[in-house]
Amino acid sequence: MEIKGRVHExxxxxxxxxxxxxxxxxxxYAENPQFVEYISFQATQDRVSIFDNLRVGDEVQVAFNxxxxxxxxxxxVTTFFNxxxxxxxxxxxxxxPAQQTAPSYADLPPMDISSADDDDLPF
Structure with missing residues (x-):
């Protein structure tokens, strides 16, 4: 099973x-942001190190049994626990969001200069 959430502790x-x-x-775990659930996971034995690099606020995906x-x-009296x-x-x-980059010359459409009037130069 897997679940996504934000590290609380x-x-x-x-x-x-x-x-x-x-x-x-x-x-x-905020499937519905109005009702946040706080879910406790456990790691045992040599798996305790999988929590070493986590910080409060990290967005994570936890795979668990x-x-x-x-x-x-x-x-x-018998009781059950999970x-x-x-x-x-x-x-x-x-x-x-993807960063917007300035268009390069290759991105510009071709111009038709065949009808340009050579006598209309501005200088």
């Missing part, structure tokens, strides 16, 4: 245990 890497680390990224797991508490695990983040270039 880039968290530091957290060392959860000796063998597990994670890092969070919050994206402002949706994961869901059950958890049963000590009373036997996580969005990012595996690639691509910065998007700002869309800039």
């Amino acid at each position: 880039v968290h530091r890497t957290q060392q959860i245990s000796e063998s597990f680390k994670k890092r969070d990224l919050i994206i402002a 949706l994961r869901g797991r059950p958890w049963t508490n000590k009373d036997g 996580s969005l695990v990012a595996w690639r983040v691509t910065k998007l270039e700002a869309q800039r």
